[in-house]
Amino acid sequence: MDRNVKYLIIGAGISGLTFANYADGDYLIIEKEKGVGGYCRTIKKKDYVWDYAGHFFHFSTDEFKKKFLDSVNPEDIKYKDKNTKIIYKGELVDYPFQTNIHQLEKEEFIDCLYDLFHKEEKEDYDSFLDMLYGKFGKSIVEKFLKPYNEKLYAVDLKTLDKDAMGRFFPYADIPAIIDNMKANKDSTSYNNSFLYPRNGAGSFIQILYDALDSSKILMEHEVVKIDNEHKVAQLDDGSKINYEYLINTSPLNHFLGYFEGEKFSALKNRLSYNKVLVFNLGFNKKSKFTEEHWMYIPDKAVNFYRIGFYDNILDADKLSM
Known part of the structure; x- marks a missing residue:
C-alpha cells in the first residue's frame, strides 16, 4: 500500500x-x-x-x-571512571599511550621523549598520519598510534583527513605528557568517566x-x-x-x-569502508583482569584490536567479554 x-x-x-x-x-x-x-x-x-x-x-x-x-x-545504571590499558609487548600500559610513555622500558621511554621534543609541527598537515608525526614524533607514532589505527581503520593512514577522529582522538601536548608522569591521570580522553x-x-x-x-x-x-x-x-x-x-x-x-x-x-x-566482526564470549568464572574495562592491542600479529570486559563494568562475578 x-x-x-x-x-x-x-x-x-x-x-x-x-x-x-x-x-x-x-x-x-x-x-x-x-x-x-x-x-x-x-x-x-x-x-x-x-x-x-x-x-x-x-x-x-x-x-x-x-x-x-x-x-x-x-x-x-552503573557509573564508572574509565580503566583502560594497552597490551604492549606483553605488558600493560595505561591508555592513552602518548601520556604514559614513562611506563615503558627505559630505552623506549627515552626514544619517545627524545622524538617528542624534536617533533616537527606544522600549520597544515597533509593527512592523519602526517598530523600524528607532527604532534607526537616518530617513536610514539610507530610504537602505538600508527599500528593501532591501521588495524582500527584497515586503511593507509595517509588517506585519512587530519581530523578523521575528531573529538575521539586524545590529543596531548608536552606539558600534559610530563605532568602525567607524576599525576598519572588521563585528562585528554573524551570518555574519562561513563555510565x-x-x-x-x-x-x-x-x-x-x-x-x-x-x-x-x-x-x-x-x-x-x-x-x-x-x-x-x-x-x-x-x-x-x-x-x-x-x-x-x-x-x-x-x-x-x-x-x-x-x-x-x-x-x-x-567510498572506502571497513567491517568489524564482534565476538561476545561468556565464561563461568572471572579472568585475571578484574578491574580493566577494555584494552587496546596494536600488535599486528594479533588479528583483533580491542577487547572489553562487561563483567568489570557491571560488577558481575562471571567473565563476559
Whole structure:
C-alpha cells in the first residue's frame, strides 16, 4: 500500500529512533531487521548481557541525558571512571599511550621523549598520519598510534583527513605528557568517566522506541529504490512511499545503491569502508583482569584490536567479554 509521509527514515537504530522522537509525528521508519536498535542492540543469555559491540553514551546536553535517566531505575545504571590499558609487548600500559610513555622500558621511554621534543609541527598537515608525526614524533607514532589505527581503520593512514577522529582522538601536548608522569591521570580522553545500563545499551534504545507509535515503524522491510527527483521510495514488497524529507541512517554505501544514475554510482565507488566482526564470549568464572574495562592491542600479529570486559563494568562475578 502506498503512503505519504513528511519524514521517511531509513533505519531504526539509535539515530533513526532519536530523530523520530523529535519529529512532529508525521514519520515512517523502515527497518530491515526484526527488531530496533541497529548496532546498539543488546543480547541477553542466562547471566550474560552483550551488545552488538561496546557502546557508551556521552550525552551532548543535560536535557537529553535527563530524558534517559528519568526513564531508568537509578539502580540499573552503573557509573564508572574509565580503566583502560594497552597490551604492549606483553605488558600493560595505561591508555592513552602518548601520556604514559614513562611506563615503558627505559630505552623506549627515552626514544619517545627524545622524538617528542624534536617533533616537527606544522600549520597544515597533509593527512592523519602526517598530523600524528607532527604532534607526537616518530617513536610514539610507530610504537602505538600508527599500528593501532591501521588495524582500527584497515586503511593507509595517509588517506585519512587530519581530523578523521575528531573529538575521539586524545590529543596531548608536552606539558600534559610530563605532568602525567607524576599525576598519572588521563585528562585528554573524551570518555574519562561513563555510565552504562545494567541491562545493556539496548535499555536506552527501548526508551526511544517506547516513546514512538509502533505502527509507524515497518520492521522486516527494506528500501530497494529511491526516485530522488520525485521523492518516492520503493520497498521490497513493491509498495511506494512518497516523502517530503528523507532521513538516512543506513551505511552510505548501501544508501547510494538505492539511487539510479551515474553520479550516485560514481560517488559510491569513491567510498572506502571497513567491517568489524564482534565476538561476545561468556565464561563461568572471572579472568585475571578484574578491574580493566577494555584494552587496546596494536600488535599486528594479533588479528583483533580491542577487547572489553562487561563483567568489570557491571560488577558481575562471571567473565563476559
